[in-house]
Each structure stands twice: as C-alpha cells, then as structure tokens.
Amino acid sequence: MGLREVLLAVFAFGALAFALAVVSTRNTVYAALEFVAHLLCLAALYCLLDAPLLGVLQVMVYAGAIMVLFLFAVMMLDIQETGRESAFQGPGQVAGALLLAALLFALLVFGADRFPAAALAPAAAPGAPGVGADNVVRVARALFERGALVFEAVGVLLLTAVVAVMVMAKRRLEN
Amino acid sequence: MPKPKMTFVERLYLPEISKGLALTSRHFFRNLWHHSLASLGLESRDRAMVTIAYPEVRRPYPLVARSRHRLTKREDGSPKCVACMMCATACPADCIFIEAEEHPDPAIEKRPRHFDIDMSKCVYCGFCVEACPEDAIRMDTGSFELAYFDRKGLVYDKEFLLNDDPHAVPAHAEPLSRGN
Amino acid sequence: MFGVGFFLALAFALFAVGAFGVLTRRDPLVMFMCIEMMFNSGNLALVALSRYLGLASGHALVFFVVAVAAAEVAVGLGIIIAIFRTEKDVNVDHLSELKG
Amino acid sequence: MHTALDSLNAAMSAHPLLVQALAAVAKTVFMMTVVMLIGGLILSWVERKQSAIMQDRIGANRAAILGVRAWGLFHNLADAAKGILKEDFIPPDANPFLHTLAPFLAVSTAVVAFAVLPFGGTVHLWGQSVDLTIAPLPIGILFVWAMMGMGVYGVVLAGYVSNNKFSLLGCLRATAQVISYEVATGLTVLGALLFYRSLDFRDMVAWQMGHNLGQVPFLGHLPDLGAVLAHIPAWGVFLQPLGFVLFFTATIVEMTRIPFDLPEGESEIIGYNIEYSGMKFMIFMMSEFVESLLFAWVIVLVFFGGWSLPGLHLGDGVAVLFGHALPYASGVALEAAAMALKIVFFLWFQMLVRWSLPRFRYDQIMHLGWKIMLPLALANLAVTGVLGVLAR
Numbered sequence: 001m002g003l004r005e006v007l008l009a010v011f012a013f014g015a016l017a018f019a020l021a022v023v024s025t026r027n028t029v030y031a032a033l034e035f036v037a038h039l040l041c042l043a044a045l046y047c048l049l050d051a052p053l054l055g056v057l058q059v060m061v062y063a064g065a066i067m068v069l070f071l072f073a074v075m076m077l078d079i080q081e082t083g084r085e086s087a088f089q090g091p092g093q094v095a096g097a098l099l100l101a102a103l104l105f106a107l108l109v110f111g112a113d114r115f116p117a118a119a120l121a122p123a124a125a126p127g128a129p130g131v132g133a134d135n136v137v138r139v140a141r142a143l144f145e146r147g148a149l150v151f152e153a154v155g156v157l158l159l160t161a162v163v164a165v166m167v168m169a170k171r172r173l174e175n
Numbered sequence: 176m177p178k179p180k181m182t183f184v185e186r187l188y189l190p191e192i193s194k195g196l197a198l199t200s201r202h203f204f205r206n207l208w209h210h211s212l213a214s215l216g217l218e219s220r221d222r223a224m225v226t227i228a229y230p231e232v233r234r235p236y237p238l239v240a241r242s243r244h245r246l247t248k249r250e251d252g253s254p255k256c257v258a259c260m261m262c263a264t265a266c267p268a269d270c271i272f273i274e275a276e277e278h279p280d281p282a283i284e285k286r287p288r289h290f291d292i293d294m295s296k297c298v299y300c301g302f303c304v305e306a307c308p309e310d311a312i313r314m315d316t317g318s319f320e321l322a323y324f325d326r327k328g329l330v331y332d333k334e335f336l337l338n339d340d341p342h343a344v345p346a347h348a349e350p351l352s353r354g355n
Numbered sequence: 356m357f358g359v360g361f362f363l364a365l366a367f368a369l370f371a372v373g374a375f376g377v378l379t380r381r382d383p384l385v386m387f388m389c390i391e392m393m394f395n396s397g398n399l400a401l402v403a404l405s406r407y408l409g410l411a412s413g414h415a416l417v418f419f420v421v422a423v424a425a426a427e428v429a430v431g432l433g434i435i436i437a438i439f440r441t442e443k444d445v446n447v448d449h450l451s452e453l454k455g
Numbered sequence: 456m457h458t459a460l461d462s463l464n465a466a467m468s469a470h471p472l473l474v475q476a477l478a479a480v481a482k483t484v485f486m487m488t489v490v491m492l493i494g495g496l497i498l499s500w501v502e503r504k505q506s507a508i509m510q511d512r513i514g515a516n517r518a519a520i521l522g523v524r525a526w527g528l529f530h531n532l533a534d535a536a537k538g539i540l541k542e543d544f545i546p547p548d549a550n551p552f553l554h555t556l557a558p559f560l561a562v563s564t565a566v567v568a569f570a571v572l573p574f575g576g577t578v579h580l581w582g583q584s585v586d587l588t589i590a591p592l593p594i595g596i597l598f599v600w601a602m603m604g605m606g607v608y609g610v611v612l613a614g615y616v617s618n619n620k621f622s623l624l625g626c627l628r629a630t631a632q633v634i635s636y637e638v639a640t641g642l643t644v645l646g647a648l649l650f651y652r653s654l655d656f657r658d659m660v661a662w663q664m665g666h667n668l669g670q671v672p673f674l675g676h677l678p679d680l681g682a683v684l685a686h687i688p689a690w691g692v693f694l695q696p697l698g699f700v701l702f703f704t705a706t707i708v709e710m711t712r713i714p715f716d717l718p719e720g721e722s723e724i725i726g727y728n729i730e731y732s733g734m735k736f737m738i739f740m741m742s743e744f745v746e747s748l749l750f751a752w753v754i755v756l757v758f759f760g761g762w763s764l765p766g767l768h769l770g771d772g773v774a775v776l777f778g779h780a781l782p783y784a785s786g787v788a789l790e791a792a793a794m795a796l797k798i799v800f801f802l803w804f805q806m807l808v809r810w811s812l813p814r815f816r817y818d819q820i821m822h823l824g825w826k827i828m829l830p831l832a833l834a835n836l837a838v839t840g841v842l843g844v845l846a847r
Contacts, residue, residue: 008357012365015399019369019392023376028384029615033553035388036608042395049362049406054398054417056597061421064604065634066391066428071611072630073432074384075623077439088379097378101371108367136594136654142415154422161426165433189700192812199509199811206508225511 008048015041028074032067039063053135236317241301243318244292246336247311254337255311258285262303262312270296271303290333294321317341323348362403369396383435387428394424467581478585486589490569494745496531498802502744503527505803506810534737541733548618549730557616558735561609562742565749568602571595572752573656574794575762576769578787586657594654599753600641603709607633609742610718610727617730625726628817629711629718635824636708642832643702646839647691647757660761663690672846688765691758697835699758701828706750707808708820710743714812715820751801755794762794 018038025031039062046055088094143151184190209223227234236242246254258275276288303312318341323329328348335345369392376389398417405413467474504527507514518529545551572595575587592598607630614626651659668674669685671694677684692699708715719726719739728739755761766777767789774786781789815823 005357012361016365016368016372019372022385022388022392023372023380028382031385031388033608033612035391038392039395042399045362045399046402049402051402051405051414051417052592053594053597054402054414056594056601057418057421058398059601060597060604061425062391062395064601064607065637066425068604068607068611068630068634069432070384070387070428071615072627072634073436075611075615075627075630077436088381094379097375100378101375104374105367105371108370109364138411139414139418142411143418146412147415147419150419154419158422158426161429165429168433168437195811196807200807202511203505203509203807206511210508220513223508223511224513226513228513 004048008045011041011044011048014038015045029071032071032074036063036067039067050135053139238315240317241299241304241314243294243316243321243341244297244303244312244314244331244336245316245339246290246333247313248337252337254287254290254333255309256287256290257283257309257311258287258290259308261306261308265302265306267300267302268296268298270294287333290336292331292336293329294331295326295329318343359403359407363400366396366400366403369393369399387431387435391424391428394420464581471581471583474581474583475585478580478583479589482585482587482589486569486572486574487566489574490566490745490748493802494566494748495741498744498747499534499740500528500531501802502806502809503530505806509807509810538734538737543735544730544732546618546730550616553612553616554730555735557609557612558731558738558742559609560612561606562738562745564602564606564609565742565745568599568749569752571598571656572749572756573660573761575787575791576657576660579783588657591657592655595656596644596648596654596659596753596757599749600637603640604637606742606746609739613731613739614727617727619730621725622727622729625718625720625724625729629727632711632715632718632820632824633709635821636705636828639701639824639828639832640705640709642829642836643698643705644757646698646832646835647695649836649839649843650689650691650694656756656761659691659757660763663688663760664763668693673842688760688763690760690763695758695835695839697831698839699754701832701835702758703754704823705828706754707805708824710746710750712743712747712805713809714814716814717817717820720814747802747805748798751798751805754801755797759797761797762790764789764793767793 015038018034018041021034022031022038025034039058043055043058043063046052046058206223209218210220212218213220213223246256249255256273257278258273260273260275263269263271263273270293272289272291272293273287274289275285278284278286299314301314304314316339321329323345325348328345331345335343373389373392373396376392377386380386380389398420401413401417401420405411504514506512514527515530516524516527518524518527518533520529523529545554570590571588571592573586573588573591577584577586579585588595610626610629610633614622614624614629617623647659648654651662653659653662666689667685668687668689669681671684671689674681674684687693711718717724717726719728728736731739767786768775769783769786769790774781774783774789776786776789
C-alpha cells in the first residue's frame with residue numbers, strides 16, 4: 001500500500017466519521033465545525049482523485065465562504081439550548097429514519113452494481129481531467145463550452161438568490 | 176457645529192491619503208537620516224526626535240512648577256515654621272499634620288514638634304505655600320518621583336522636609352526608582 | 356481496493372447519513388448542513404466517476420452544484436433568520452404552525 | 456579543498472534524485488526560516504521602530520543583553536520570554552481544546568500558504584532544474600485564497616469558545632469584515648489574471664518578465680509613445696493600476712490591520728482575543744505579521760514582476776545585464792535581491808499606512824467594501840475583458 005492509498009483511507013474514514021459527528025452533535029456551532037472538517041476531508045479526497053481545482057474550490061467556497069456565513073448566522077442568532085429536551089425528534093421517527101437511510105444506502109449500492117470495484121483509470125488516460133496545468137483548462141472547457149447555458153442559468157439563480165435575501169433583509173429593517 | 180463640506184477631490188479620498196502618507200514618510204526618512212548620522216557619532220540624536228530619554232535626560236522644570244514640599248530654615252538650621260496652622264487650615268486635602276511646642280527663644284512663640292505631610296493625599300494645589308505668613312513652606316524642590324514600595328514612604332516628617340535635595344529618599348522608605 | 360466502487364460506496368454512505376440527519380434533527384441549521392452533506396456526496400460520486408470515465412464534465416457539474424448550494428444557503432439562512440426574528444426560536448416543531 | 460568540491464560535484468551529478476531531495480528540504484527550511492524570522496521576530500521590531508521614527512520618537516531600546524542594546528532587537532526576545540512565562544489562562548467555561556486550537560489555526564493557515572509562493576525562478580544545479588517553490592501548484596493563487604478563507608476559523612473559534620460576549624461580538628465583526636472583502640480580494644486580482652492567463656505564480660512572473668508595455672494591445676500602438684513604452688517592463692501594476700490599489704486595500708482589510716482593525720481594535724474596542732493571554736495571544740499577533748508578509752509577497756508576485764529586474768535576463772547557465780554577461784551565480788543573487796527589496800518595500804508601505812491613517816468606522820468599512828470596491832473591481836474586470844476581446 002503506497003502513500004496515496006493510506007491518505008485515501010484516512011480521508012475517507014475522516015469524511016465518514018465527521019459526517020456522523022455532525023448528525024449526532026447537539027451544539028450547532030460544534031456541528032458546523034465538524035462539518036468544516038468533513039468538507040476538508042472531501043477536499044483532500046478530490047485532490048487525490050486528480051481534481052485539485054475542485055479540492056481548492058471546495059475549501060475556498062464551501063469551507064471558506066458558505067460555512068463561515070453559516071457560523072456567522074448561528075452565532076448571531078445565539079440559539080439557546082435550554083428547553084430543548086433532545087436534539088432529535090421522537091424515537092419512532094429516529095427508528096424510521098434509520099431504516100429509511102439503511103434502505104436508501106442498500107438501494108444505491110444495488111443500483112450501482114454496474115460499477116464493480118474496478119481500479120480507477122490511470123490519470124494519463126486520453127480525455128482525463130489531468131493533474132497538471134491543463135486541469136484548469138480542461139475543466140474550463142467543459143464549463144464554458146458544453147455547459148455555457150447552464151453556467152448562465154446558474155448566474156441568474158445566484159442573482160435571484162441575492163435579490164431574495166436583500167428583499168427579506170429589507171422587510172426586516174422596515175418593521 | 177456644522178459638518179465641514181468636502182470638495183470633490185477630498186471625497187475621492189485617495190489624493191488626501193497620499194498626502195498624509197507623504198507627510199509621514201517624509202518624517203520617516205528625515206528621522207532615519209538623522210538617526211543614521213547620530214549612530215555614526217556625527218550629530219546628536221536630538222534632531223531625530225522630539226521626545227526626551229527620561230531617566231537619563233530630564234526636562235528642566237520652570238521655577239513656578241509645584242513639586243515636593245520643603246521647609247525653609249533659619250540661619251541655625253531650625254525650621255522657620257512657627258506652627259501657626261495656617262497651612263493645615265488652608266489644605267483642601269487635609270494632608271498636613273502639625274503638633275506645636277514652645278520655642279526656647281522668647282521672641283518666637285511656637286515651633287513644630289512634628290510636621291508631617293501625607294503625600295499620598297496631597298493634591299499639589301499650593302494653598303499651603305500661599306497661606307504661610309513666614310515663607311516657611313515651599314514647593315520648589317523639583318522632585319516629582321515620589322514612588323515607594325510602601326505607603327508609609329509617602330508620609331514625610333519634619334526632618335525629611337527640611338532636606339531640599341530633589342533626590343532625597345525618606346529614611347524609612349525604599350524607593351521604586353533606583354536608577355540614575 | 357480503492358476502485359471507483361469504493362468512492363461510490365462512500366458517497367452513498369454519506370448520502371444516507373445526510374438523509375438520516377435531515378429526517379431526525381430538530382435544529383433547522385443542522386438539517387441544512389445535512390442537506391449540504393447530501394449535495395457533497397453527489398459531488399464525490401461525480402468526481403470519482405469523472406476520474407473513472409476520464410471526463411472533465413463531471414467537474415463542471417460539481418461547479419454548478421456548489422453554486423446552487425451557495426444560493427440555497429444564502430436564501431435558507433435568510434429565511435431562518437427572518438423566522439428567528441419573529442419567533443425567537445428555530446425549533447422545527449414550532450414551524451409546523453406555518454401550515455395553512 | 457579543490458578536490459573535495461570536485462568530488463561533491465561528481466557525486467551530485469551522478470545522483471539527480473539526491474539533488475532534488477536536498478533541494479526540497481533546503482527550500483522548505485529556507486522558506487520556513489524566512490517566514491518565522493520575519494513574521495515572528497523582525498516585523499514586530501520593525502513595527503516598533505518604524506512607528507517611532509515616523510512619530511519623531513526613539514522607540515523601544517531598553518532591553519539589553521550584557522549591556523548591548525542592538526537598537527531594541529532584544530525586546531522581541533523579552534516579549535517571547537514574557538509570553539511563555541505568563542499564565543496561560545483558559546476561561547472556566549471554555550472548551551480547552553478549541554481554545555488552544557484557535558490561535559494555531561490562525562497562524563498555521565497563513566504559514567501553509569507560503570508553500571505555493573515562489574521565491575525565485577528555476578535554477579540549474581548539477582544538470583537538474585529546481586523550482587524555487589516548495590509546492591509548485593498550477594493553481595497557486597487559488598490555494599492562497601483557500602488558506603485565507605480557512606484563516607477566519609481561527610478568529611471564529613477564538614471568539615466563540617472564549618464564552619465571552621465581547622469576544623463573540625469581536626469575532627462577528629471579524630467574520631463579516633473578512634467575508635465581505637474576500638469577494639473584493641478575489642475580483643481585483645482577476646483583471647491581472649486575464650493578462651497572465653494562468654493561476655500559477657511562476658507563469659505570472661514569467662509573463663511579466665517576457666513582456667514590455669510596448670507589446671500590450673492599444674498601449675503599444677500609440678504613436679511615439681510605443682517605442683518609449685517598450686523599455687518599461689509589463690508589470691501588473693502598470694497594466695492594472697486600479698486593480699492594484701483596490702487589491703492592496705482589500706488585503707489590509709483581510710489581515711485586519713489599522714485602519715481596518717475593528718475585529719481586535721488593540722487599544723480601544725474589545726476584540727475576539729480578549730480571553731487570550733501569554734503565548735496564545737502573541738500567536739494571534741504573529742499571525743497578523745505572517746499575513747502581512749504573505750500579502751506583500753503576493754502583491755510583488757502578481758503586480759510587481761516577482762524577482763524580475765529590468766534589464767536582467769537569466770538563461771540556461773548565463774546571465775545578461777543590459778547586454779553585459781555576468782556570472783550565473785551573481786545573476787541569481789541579483790534576482791533574489793530584487794525580490795527581497797520589493798517585499799521589504801511593501802512591508803514598509805503596509806507599516807506606513809498602518810501608522811498614518813485613523814481607524815475606519817464599521818459602516819464605512821462595509822460601505823467601502825460593497826458599494827465602492829466591489830463595483831470598481833467589477834468595472835475594472837469588465838473593461839479589461841472587453842479591451843482584451845477587442846484587441847484580438
């Protein structure tokens with residue numbers, strides 16, 4: 001087992017462990033911090049899967065911007081934990097959700113049966129995203145040539161989101 | 176007071192900022208030049224600074240500056256004070272304690288047996304000097320460094336007050352500043 | 356061992372964990388994070404499959420998912436803050452009162 | 456002596472892998488030494504002395520070892536000793552692990568970002584070409600941005616786990632400020648990236664070394680002026696003056712230094728580090744200095760041609776300065792000196808700004824970020840892009 005395999009195992013385990021921690025932690029801020037750790041593990045996995053651009057973007061956008069905004073909101077709201085008997089819904093609901101999640105997992109694994117535990121293609125395969133300087137170029141090609149329309153649509157979506165948030169904030173000010 | 180109106184150039188902000196930066200950097204380079212010359216021993220460091228290197232260099236105090244008290248003396252070395260209590264009465268901080276006794280010379284009515292000033296209470300108003308009819312108390316020693324490890328060091332007795340050395344330290348006190 | 360199947364299994368497991376969290380937690384902020392976790396498991400599957408199939412288009416898709424997630428968080432947090440300002444509490448149970 | 460050198464040369468030429476491994480270790484050790492020395496020790500001395508000289512004072516000069524004062528350099532050692540010996544106070548209700556983690560998170564993210572910053576071009580040693588970068592990433596600038604984004608967590612953690620309302624307010628201010636300006640920091644640099652067509656710092660410097668202003672579209676076609684401009688190197692600051700000013704401002708906000716130091720507000724307002732004492736507090740201070748070195752470095756790489764010196768060309772084993780051949784080693788040394796001087800200039804300039812301007816009000820910072828810098832950066836980017844398309 002080489003260094004790459006060890007790192008893959010560590011970060012895969014970390015991603016799963018921190019995901020479970022997020023679901024089970026009671027304090028929202030700690031849950032958010034665990035989620036950040038989860039995201040960093042995923043970013044490392046992306047880098048190991050020859051997607052360094054996505055890995056760095058994950059850290060920049062998800063961990064560096066979205067989750068900071070999230071923490072900002074949590075701390076600003078100053079949610080009191082008092083008067084809340086449990087972080088979870090009732091036991092029946094938990095059991096049902098557990099069953100449903102297990103079913104979901106089984107279904108997905110069953111559906112993914114067509115992808116055997118085959119080794120990943122070598123990075124130098126023709127058409128692969130590549131690791132070096134051309135990684136950015138190839139992703140950009142995919143993004144702006146074939147996905148140009150979707151890119152524009154995402155731009156409109158983001159603008160809509162910005163306007164929506166502004167409207168909500170404005171109404172609060174007037175009250 | 177109305178807010179002063181800013182011109183357009185001032186509102187652009189950057190020109191004004193660069194003016195300020197030019198001023199501070201001019202100071203920087205001028206002082207750096209003088210510091211360099213001073214390090215080579217070519218001139219005094221005073222040209223590079225407006226501050227005073229305090230413990231080594233002291234600002235000359237004006238004569239009217241009110242500093243630590245002293246008691247003036249007659250020719251024979253005894254205090255001029257006649258224990259009239261004018262200063263203790265005038266003192267707003269109530270920091271002067273005088274105990275009077277007979278003076279052996281029949282021409283003089285009284286003299287202080289004890290004359291204590293509690294400097295931890297004194298407000299340096301100088302009323303005691305104004306009130307004294309005999310010019311027996313003055314605040315012209317030029318000493319301001321009244322800091323001791325113990326509060327008792329700040330209570331000056333008659334013997335100490337008769338000493339007009341600005342660096343004098345009460346016998347019962349340990350001074351904070353042991354430099355010089 | 357670390358074939359594409361491994362990463363797909365990891366992605367599915369993360370998806371299931373996220374789904375479990377959404378269904379059971381009361382705190383809407385944590386529910387939010389669990390939804391993000393499900394987004395991310397999709398991203399992981401996309402990256403792994405891109406690597407497997409030697410395509411860059413999976414990476415482009417991940418870009419779009421991240422952008423959508425950012426929009427979702429912005430609006431979602433705005434809604435949660437707005438609710439908190441009026442309700443002084445963000446328990447999901449209380450929010451069911453919004454039902455018409 | 457001569458034979459020893461010869462045998463060393465022979466051994467190095469025979470083992471290319473050894474050269475690379477030694478180079479990797481040497482690069483890392485060199486970079487970390489520079490960062491720790493400048494960020495941890497020298498900058499705090501410079502801050503003291505420069506502020507003093509600017510304000511017609513002498514500055515700290517009392518600490519002495521055996522009577523040697525060395526212009527106050529020993530004050531840093533005294534500070535370090537004080538920080539280590541001081542009680543490390545952790546508030547009773549704080550989480551001790553996270554409380555300790557926060558300052559180290561703040562400084563380590565800034566230090567890690569130096570891994571992708573080149574401190575020179577490619578040098579040729581014993582037939583091997585060695586990149587003077589610890590980790591030559593093709594997406595270097597994005598990595599720096601990512602680490603900058605992670606740096607906020609140190610502040611957020613410090614404010615939250617201290618379990619103190621004032622530190623929480625300080626960290627809310629810090630978070631809002633840093634998030635707001637991350638957008639501006641990214642956008643202002645994009646205009647320059649349009650010229651370089653790369654996210655790799657080495658490519659940026661190579662582009663700036665390989666071009667002059669006469670080759671820039673529109674500018675180079677101006678009558679009479681074109682020939683003059685051909686002698687001026689195409690540094691990013693000449694191509695993107697507005698982008699540079701905005702970027703420089705945004706970086707000062709990012710590292711929360713005066714005049715934008717609302718998150719900590721050393722002297723008056725209480726900040727996120729209120730519950731920190733001793734060495735942990737000093738590490739917060741140090742992370743600020745490390746960041747200021749980081750941003751000075753990035754500015755030099757992106758806007759001031761990195762290690763390029765006008766008139767100096769370094770080829771494969773030869774150096775040419777204004778047409779005169781130089782020994783290769785002195786050419787490399789000249790490049791290193793150029794780089795170091797540029798960085799020192801920007802560190803000095805950051806300090807100059809810090810000690811000249813009064814602090815902004817919070818609403819002024821937000822107004823500046825969202826209503827002035829963001830539209831200006833967008834307009835700058837749009838104009839650059841449109842002109843670039845027209846010039847094709």
